[in-house]
Amino acid sequence: MLTKRIIPCLDIKDGRVVKGIEFKNLRDAGDPVEAGKRYSEEGADELVFLDINASAENRKSTVDLVSRVAESVFIPFTVGGGISEMEDIRKILRAGADKVSINTAAFENPELIKQSSEEFGVQCIVCAIDARKKEEGSWEVYLRGGRQATGTDAVEWARKASGLGAGEILLTSMDADGTEDGYDIELTKAVAEAVNIPVIASGGAGNLKHLADVIKCGKADAVLAASIFHFRQHSIREAKLYLQKEGIPVRL
Amino acid sequence: MIVVIDYNLGNIKSVFRGFEKIKAPVKISSSSDDINKADGIVLPGVGAFKKAMENLDSLGLTGTIKKNIVSGKPYLGICLGLQILFSSSCEHGETAGLDIIKGKVKKFGAGLKIPHMGWNSVQYEEKTPVFKEVGNGSYFYFDHSYYVEPSEETVCATTIYGNEFT
Numbered sequence: 549m550l551t552k553r554i555i556p557c558l559d560i561k562d563g564r565v566v567k568g569i570e571f572k573n574l575r576d577a578g579d580p581v582e583a584g585k586r587y588s589e590e591g592a593d594e595l596v597f598l599d600i601n602a603s604a605e606n607r608k609s610t611v612d613l614v615s616r617v618a619e620s621v622f623i624p625f626t627v628g629g630g631i632s633e634m635e636d637i638r639k640i641l642r643a644g645a646d647k648v649s650i651n652t653a654a655f656e657n658p659e660l661i662k663q664s665s666e667e668f669g670v671q672c673i674v675c676a677i678d679a680r681k682k683e684e685g686s687w688e689v690y691l692r693g694g695r696q697a698t699g700t701d702a703v704e705w706a707r708k709a710s711g712l713g714a715g716e717i718l719l720t721s722m723d724a725d726g727t728e729d730g731y732d733i734e735l736t737k738a739v740a741e742a743v744n745i746p747v748i749a750s751g752g753a754g755n756l757k758h759l760a761d762v763i764k765c766g767k768a769d770a771v772l773a774a775s776i777f778h779f780r781q782h783s784i785r786e787a788k789l790y791l792q793k794e795g796i797p798v799r800l
Numbered sequence: 801m802i803v804v805i806d807y808n809l810g811n812i813k814s815v816f817r818g819f820e821k822i823k824a825p826v827k828i829s830s831s832s833d834d835i836n837k838a839d840g841i842v843l844p845g846v847g848a849f850k851k852a853m854e855n856l857d858s859l860g861l862t863g864t865i866k867k868n869i870v871s872g873k874p875y876l877g878i879c880l881g882l883q884i885l886f887s888s889s890c891e892h893g894e895t896a897g898l899d900i901i902k903g904k905v906k907k908f909g910a911g912l913k914i915p916h917m918g919w920n921s922v923q924y925e926e927k928t929p930v931f932k933e934v935g936n937g938s939y940f941y942f943d944h945s946y947y948v949e950p951s952e953e954t955v956c957a958t959t960i961y962g963n964e965f966t
Contacts, residue, residue, distance in 0.1 A: 799939045
């Protein structure tokens with residue numbers, strides 16, 4: 549049976565993992581390679597590395613980091629941040645990443661989704677969407693790390709991206725992100741029901757129940773979390789045992 | 801020496817590092833000469849079928865790979881590397897494959913989320929050498945929209961997503 553995935557997210561700035569809101573006990577979460585290795589050994593299903601500064605400053609994701617991660621991490625990993633052209637994608641995949649996540653560039657140049665999925669296959673093109681609630685049942689897409697509003701409806705954009713060839717949606721609720729109050733279940737559900745590709749819920753995980761809720765009620769195929777794992781609040785294994793107890797299929 | 805074929809697509813590094821980890825002599829190459837001399841060849845995945853065949857053609861490797869497989873050289877096709885052994889695929893229009901295994905590469909059917917993505921368990925009835933040290937029901941990571949449907953009995957293990965596939 550296909551299992552639900554738990555994906556630790558490593559936000560990278562200047563080659564280091566950066567914190568969420570409460571900066572505690574981060575000693576060995578500082579190095580992306582070490583953190584990635586630890587999560588991989590703990591049983592994470594996948595990893596996501598996001599260069600959080602790259603998009604804003606037009607920097608390319610560091611191919612170098614990807615190479616180093618690929619040397620010691622033996623689970624699939626996705627790399628995002630600042631990817632804007634085919635050559636970026638080729639370099640990152642060649643360096644050892646399994647998938648790339650494209651956000652701002654995909655929105656501004658939707659043709660990139662089409663081209664890249666035709667060359668590298670739908671399965672490795674992840675479309676990342678940052679969304680903020682506008683009114684009840686409606687969310688707006690933001691670009692450049694949440695700094696630029698687009699006026700476009702998030703569900704509509706997800707549907708379009710899927711049609712163009714995105715293989716997965718990485719959906720971050722800007723309202724929930726960093727709050728640790730739980731994922732935006734309504735948003736996740738709206739997108740998961742609108743598209744026929746997997747949806748990764750992101751933003752707001754504060755405890756294990758939040759993970760189960762967004763899978764059960766939000767229809768997420770995978771859950772992304774940072775602080776609950778970085779700060780050692782919970783191990784990946786604990787999270788999986790909890791989900792299993794809730795009747796959710798996981799890989800143990 | 802194992803040769804991992806570089807065809808300008810594919811996640812070649814992760815396969816390469818896998819062999820390094822088990823200390824097997826391995827080389828990444830797109831030369832016919834290397835492939836001919838290799839003890840075994842690996843064609844890794846990540847890529848679209850049509851583009852893969854185009855790249856293999858333009859590198860002049862299509863005939864070399866076919867010849868080596870037919871002569872009995874061990875070949876490990878991962879993901880797309882498995883798919884191209886088949887007669888044809890419907891990914892981005894009907895495209896001919898190497899036709900070593902008769903059958904087609906088809907897209908998953910309606911009602912399923914596509915791609916089939918994540919860890920799923922793999923079952924086998926009879927242990928073939930590939931599964932020598934792999935437990936029945938072990939999890940493998942899947943990430944694909946297409947699956948192979950052989951027209952002859954060549955299957956050694958299956959998994960379930962919608963329907964059972966190989």
